[in-house]
Amino acid sequence: TACSSKYVLSQMHPMWQGPLVVPGGDRQSPIDIVVRKSIFDSKLKPLVTKYDPHTCQQIWNNGYSFLVEYDDTTDKSTLQGGPMEDKFRLCQFHFHWGETNAWGSEHTVDKKLFPAELHLVHWNSDKYSLFEEAVMEDNGLAVIGVFLKVGKRHEGLQKLVDALPAIRHKDSVVEFNRFDPGCLLPTNTDDYWTYHGSLTTPPLTESVTWLIMKQHIEVSHEQLAVFRSLLFTSAEEDMQKSMVNNFRVQQPLRGRAVRSSFS
Numbered sequence: 001t002a003c004s005s006k007y008v009l010s011q012m013h014p015m016w017q018g019p020l021v022v023p024g025g026d027r028q029s030p031i032d033i034v035v036r037k038s039i040f041d042s043k044l045k046p047l048v049t050k051y052d053p054h055t056c057q058q059i060w061n062n063g064y065s066f067l068v069e070y071d072d073t074t075d076k077s078t079l080q081g082g083p084m085e086d087k088f089r090l091c092q093f094h095f096h097w098g099e100t101n102a103w104g105s106e107h108t109v110d111k112k113l114f115p116a117e118l119h120l121v122h123w124n125s126d127k128y129s130l131f132e133e134a135v136m137e138d139n140g141l142a143v144i145g146v147f148l149k150v151g152k153r154h155e156g157l158q159k160l161v162d163a164l165p166a167i168r169h170k171d172s173v174v175e176f177n178r179f180d181p182g183c184l185l186p187t188n189t190d191d192y193w194t195y196h197g198s199l200t201t202p203p204l205t206e207s208v209t210w211l212i213m214k215q216h217i218e219v220s221h222e223q224l225a226v227f228r229s230l231l232f233t234s235a236e237e238d239m240q241k242s243m244v245n246n247f248r249v250q251q252p253l254r255g256r257a258v259r260s261s262f263s
C-alpha cells in the first residue's frame, strides 16, 4: 500500500556509515519512475546482450549482497544498443531485496515496490580498460535493472539459490561456473526506461546509464526466502544479522528526464 511504501522508502539505511548525500549529487539513484512523465524516444534501440556462460567465475557474499562475478578481461560477455554508443562488458550481477515480499526493490514504478531487483553491472570497454576506471566516468557504466515478483519458481535461478548456503557469511566465496545471466532477463528486453544516475552503494559515483526493464521476472517465495537466509555478518562476528533490506532510499529526480523505449 502507499503508506507502507512511504514508510519503507523513508527508512534510513542501518548498514551504511558512509555519506547518504553525495556533494553536488544531482543524478543519484535509485528513483521512482513516474510512467506518465517518462518520454518516449523512438531513437532508443533494442538492447543487445551477448553473454558467454563460461566467463562466469565465482559467487560471493560481500556483506551487502551476493555477487556473481564474470571474467571481464575480454569482450566475451557484452551489452550494446539501447541509448549507448559504446560496447559495455558484464562484470557482475547481484540483487537487492526486502525482509518481506512487500518491498525490496531499489527502483519503483509509479511508487509500486517489488520484492527484489536484479542488477547486471557493465562497464564501457570501448573507452576504459578497467571497471575501477569506468566507475568514475559519467559514461562509464550501464546497469540493467530487472524487477522480481513472487510467483512460479525460476528454474534458471535455482542453480544460484543452491549455491547460497555455501556463502552464508560475509566474505565467503565459492567457485561458480557456467551460468548464463541471460536466463534471468525477461522475455521482452525491448521495452525499458532509461535515465542517467549513480551507483546505489558507495562510492555512489554518477557514472550509470540505467536500463530498467518494463517486464519483470517471476521467482518463487521459497527462492526469495533463501536470499534472506544470507547474513550481512562474517563467521567471526557473534551478532548474526540476516541480509535483508539491502536497498538504498530513493533519491530526488533533480529535473532529470526518464525516457522510454516504448510508447
Ligand SMILES: O=C1NC(=O)[C@@H](c2ccccc2)S1
Residues within 6 Å of the ligand: 119, 121, 143, 198, 199, 200, 201, 202, 203
Ligand atoms: O547497481 C548498483 N548496485 C549496487 O550495489 C552498486 C554497485 C556498486 C559497486 C559495484 C557494483 C554495483 S550500483
Ligand SMILES: [Zn+2]
Residues within 6 Å of the ligand: 094, 095, 096, 119, 200
Ligand atoms: Zn545493485
